[in-house]
Amino acid sequence: MSTPAREPRQERSRTTRRRLIDAAVECLGELGWSGTTVAEIAQRAGVSRGAAQHHFRTREDLVTAAVEYLGEVQVAQLRLRAEQLPPGESRIEPVVDMLLNLYTGAMFRAALHLWVAASSDDALRAVLAPLEARVGREAHRVALELLGVDEAHPGVREMVQATLDLARGLGLANLLSDDERRRARIIHQWARVLGSSLPEPGDTPKRPRKREITGLAR
Amino acid sequence: MSTPAREPRQERSRTTRRRLIDAAVECLGELGWSGTTVAEIAQRAGVSRGAAQHHFRTREDLVTAAVEYLGEVQVAQLRLRAEQLPPGESRIEPVVDMLLNLYTGAMFRAALHLWVAASSDDALRAVLAPLEARVGREAHRVALELLGVDEAHPGVREMVQATLDLARGLGLANLLSDDERRRARIIHQWARVLGSSLPEPGDTPKRPRKREITGLAR
Incomplete structure (x- = not known):
């Protein structure tokens, strides 16, 4: 053998x-x-x-593998940390905290170098754009899962997308200076807004609870 | 003479x-x-x-002047377009539309190249970081003005900051592909959320109206 x-x-x-x-x-x-x-x-x-x-x-092959690998590591880490959270409504602040801190480290910095280079390099863009879309979709799927919401509810998809776009914006704001304190206040506020505008975890679109305060179904 | x-x-x-x-x-x-x-x-x-x-x-002097100039042009354009809007609550969607489209053009792309370069170039970072902070503060001031809200209300400052961070995240998402359709849906949703979570334009913190639906004062 x-x-x-x-x-x-x-x-x-x-x-x-x-x-x-x-x-x-x-x-x-x-x-x-x-x-x-x-x-x-x-x-x-x-x-x-x-x-x-x-x-x-080629170096394109290498950085493609790197972006893919980093995406997988990130998702695995999110899932692992989420498993340790308490269930129910008290999850929302720690989940938002995880999501809005997703892009504040060295991995995002590396990816940002690539994105910016790809914006004026067609060969790099050709490999990176579909990969970025795939990694982005996976992050979106995990965010839905962690927040425990169903995007069949009107507005939910956009709120979760906005959360991840906000996370990338916060990553950018953290690039040249330590933005942690300001970010913590935004995280706190965003958790409140999401908490009152998303449907209850596990709620199905057929019988929306708390409809009057979701602000999504109007 | x-x-x-x-x-x-x-x-x-x-x-x-x-x-x-x-x-x-x-x-x-x-x-x-x-x-x-x-x-x-x-x-x-x-x-x-x-x-x-x-x-x-030096080229540092030149790009500093460029970032400063671009920031001024952007603010002036925002003010000019805002003057053409109707007053009252119907302003919120067009104002959010303006703000969330702020970083989708060639100017943001140029600034992004600088930010990313500055993250691994101490000399460039030294000139850029304070300038970025100044331009960011000015954008924040104009956003408050256009939304007609007072940041003495709890939560308002963070929601306006989140709006501009989201705008930068959307700029990033638009870097490698045309993200306009997805962005339009996020803008629509964000305008709803801001509309129900911000105080009425012109409202002062002493006598908050619609407190029950702001979700900010809890």
Whole structure:
């Protein structure tokens, strides 16, 4: 049986991939897209350029994998943290807190470098635009799930989209200075507004409760 | 009197400054910060490098002036368009429409290149961070004015801040693809939420009307 020999090789390959992705994120954040080359990433990952190109032929392939991976990590972390929350209405503030803090770290900074570069680089845009849409849809799905709402209710889809667009705007505001205190007040306020305008968690569109205060069905 | 001779020279100087600023915005949008040099901007503006440096010693000076100028133009345009709106409650949707479309054009794209570059360039960050704060405060002041609300009401400041952060998030979402249709639905929904959560225009915090539906004073 070749399994015992193959397993460590697969393991090693996964580790190399992961190190290349981590190095790509670090490199993007520090040097931007123009400084992010396969050679630079390979060096930071402690991998030969050939080995790096065995995994990822071009830097576009590499950053695509990185964005995809980061999206998955983010969603997994959200789900994990959400599992530890109490059920019911008291969830809304911690969930909004998680969502509105989603884009305040190094991952968003790296992605931002890519988005901005892609806005004037057609080849990069071609790989990034569909990927961005996919990662965005996944974030939206998780947000619905965490908030426990059904987007068949009129207005719910837009409120959840607005929450994630607001999160990205807050990420931008955090780019050049530490915006945590201001953001905390916005999070608190937004949780109140969402709490009174979203339908009750688990509510179905056929029999909306609290209709008079949702402000969504008018 | 030297006025007749001085006037055209001042006028010429203003025109040159303006052309340099326009060229800087164009250049940032196309080449990013790394490609934005005084020489490149001067060439695009049809001005000698020496003349460009007479107006702006460094590219940092030039882009600072550009961000400042763009902020002023934006505020002036907002005020002008707001003057043409009907008074009263029907203002809220067109005002929200203006605010949430603020960052969807070439100016935001140019500014984004700068912000992202500044996040890993200390010299650029040092000039940009205070300027960004000043331009942001001015946008906030105008938004309050257009919405006709007083931020002495609890929650109003945060809702107006959230509106502008959301606007920047929507600008980001519009970077790689035309996001206009989705944005229009969010704008419509956001106008409803703001309409029911902000106090009546002109209301003072001492005697809040419609307190029961503001959802802000609880």
